[in-house]
Amino acid sequence: MPPADSTDMDADKAQRYRSRMQRQKAVVDAAIVRADKSKGLLLVLTGNGKGKSSSAFGMVARALGHGMRVGVAQFIKGRSDTGEEAFFTQQKNIVWHVLGEGFTWDTQDLARDRETARRGWSVVQTMLRDPSIDLLILDELTYPLKFGWLEISEVLSDLQNRPAMQHVVITGRAAPDTLCGAADTVTEMRDIKHAFQAGIQAQTGIDF
Amino acid sequence: MPPADSTDMDADKAQRYRSRMQRQKAVVDAAIVRADKSKGLLLVLTGNGKGKSSSAFGMVARALGHGMRVGVAQFIKGRSDTGEEAFFTQQKNIVWHVLGEGFTWDTQDLARDRETARRGWSVVQTMLRDPSIDLLILDELTYPLKFGWLEISEVLSDLQNRPAMQHVVITGRAAPDTLCGAADTVTEMRDIKHAFQAGIQAQTGIDF
Structure with a gap:
């Protein structure tokens, strides 16, 4: 008292x-x-900080929880033992495509990287025309754009012509300005501090 | 050619x-x-941008994919129809606690908000002493700290005394400096652009 x-x-x-x-x-x-409109959103999650892909995967969980159908395309495949792939490929209502071969500094072959990215984009195009896909994740798409493997104009045009209620989430560092301009929501994940800088390796369940 | x-x-x-x-x-x-150390990380996801809670839920998916055990505590319960709750409470290896009553501007009662937060923290304390919990999400914990419902010194002390390999992710706007100082990784989610500002309402599967 x-x-x-x-x-x-x-x-x-x-x-x-x-x-x-x-x-x-x-x-x-x-x-x-005031906020009374609904539409399929284009979200871009960029910047150098932790949380871009994990945020996209959190939205996958949300969408599945509402009974929505989800497509995931991973453009850079850094490792083959990710928790997200092991977990979500066990779930219903989701299709999971690994379209990349690893970080570009591993292949070091421009023609091969371009060909891989172009083949990947044709898989994405099919999903961008499919109104039964409610949420589409294009994980690490900014790298194929940055390295010139894909044409930004073609990517933007395909995004603009997608079904009206389809949400698309694009992740990766250094998102091009034209992509951010076309987006409804853009978040920059800013690295204030990162455990990696203190000599701590990528942690299971956190970083992959 | x-x-x-x-x-x-x-x-x-x-x-x-x-x-x-x-x-x-x-x-x-x-x-x-160089990065050869492993430890239980303290991650803080803050800032005004979209992606804080969704990133935490993405890490939940990753951890479950690796067979890890996860605890989730939600301190602010904005709505009762979230996709993340519907989805993850159907999974194995996860405990899900809703510890808040809604945004504080809904209750408008300081004593009641304090009492709710303190009761919630005692649930968290049990998980912070349980080494079988590999990943613990404290969603929107920054608000009880900001409004003075919980003592930051007590929260920091409980975090410091947790099991050595337990990861903790704290989300919410305006994370206190002392909390960021104690963290291994801090990301600021910066709002470059948000659909809500253009009159678009919270979208199912994206925002909840």
């Missing part, structure tokens, strides 16, 4: 808290009323 | 590509060799 002479102060504090939260609620409610 | 006189240029381009990727590979390989 607080001493008796603090009761007024506590009551005052509780009242200020209530007023502050009432104002906050009014602001939030008004914003929610 | 390119015209014959472009062959030398193409060969030159391919060679420069190969050299660039060889240098990149050397840098990446050296960094991987």
Whole structure:
């Protein structure tokens, strides 16, 4: 129990808290009323920080939880033992395509990397024409764009012509400006601090 | 087929590509060799942008894919129809706790919010002492800290005393500096652009 002479102060504090939260609620409610449109979103998750692909996979879980159908295309296959692939390929309502061969500095062959990316994009094109796919993840797509394996104009045109309610999430560092311009939501994951810089290796369940 | 006189240029381009990727590979390989430590990480995902909670749920999927055990504590319960809850509560190896009552501007009662948060933290404390939990998500924990419902010193002390290999992911806007200081990895999700600002409502499978 607080001493008796603090009761007024506590009551005052509780009242200020209530007023502050009432104002906050009014602001939030008004914003929610204003946001009344629905559409298939194009989301770009970029930047150097941790959380781009994992955020995309969190949206996969959300969508599956609502009974939606999901397509995933991974353009860079850094390793073959990822938890996300092991987990999601066991689930219903999801198709999972590994379209890349590894980081480009592993192949070191431009013609081969281009050919792999182009073959991958034709798989994506099929999903971008399929209205039964509610959410499509294009994981690490920014790298094929950055290295010139895919034409940004063709990618943008295919994205624009997709089904009206299909959501697409694109991840990877250094997303091109034209891609960000076409997106509904763009988040930059900024690396404030990263365990890797402190000599800690990629951790199972966190980084892959 | 390119015209014959472009062959030398193409060969030159391919060679420069190969050299660039060889240098990149050397840098990446050296960094991987340096990063040889393993530990339970503390990750903080903060900022105003989209992707904090979804990234945490992506790590849940990764961890489950590796057969790890996961605990989730949600401190703010904005709505009762989330895809992540519907999806993950159907999976094995996961415990899911909803510890909040909704956004604080809905209750507008400081004493009640404090009591709810303190009761929630005692549930978290049990998981922070349980070495069989490999990954623990404390979703939207920054709000109880920001509003003073929980003591940051107690929270930090409990985090520091957790099992050595347990990973903890904390999400929410405005993470306190002391929490970021204690973390191994901190990402700021920066809102470059958000569909909500263009009048688009929260989308099923993307935002919840």
